[in-house]
């Protein structure tokens with residue numbers, strides 16, 4: 001997943017990719033992760049405010065199929081401007097399986113059952 005900031009102060013918009021930039025411009029929070037502890041730049045909200053609904057006792061609480069991505073879209077991960085709330089994305093992966101099975105009908109012909117009959 002890619003997020004791009006608007007251009008500002010002579011800088012072009014910064015494109016940040018959740019895979020390529022993980023650990024630098026992107027932090028991924030899973031169930032049990034420490035809640036973010038970084039102040040919002042200027043009068044912006046702290047990253048923790050954005051994920052407050054998913055924090056209990058200082059820890060992130062998510063289902064196993066969920067993750068929260070915190071994007072920093074400025075051009076630096078240092079200093080007060082790097083507040084990791086320029087884009088905050090909750091991802092919930094669909095876990096219901098939709099396997100297709102092949103079975104035989106009463107006449108010995110292969111038929112596809114969809115959705116699967118377990």
Ligand SMILES: [Ca+2]
Nearest residue numbers: 041083085086
């Ligand atoms: Ca910000």
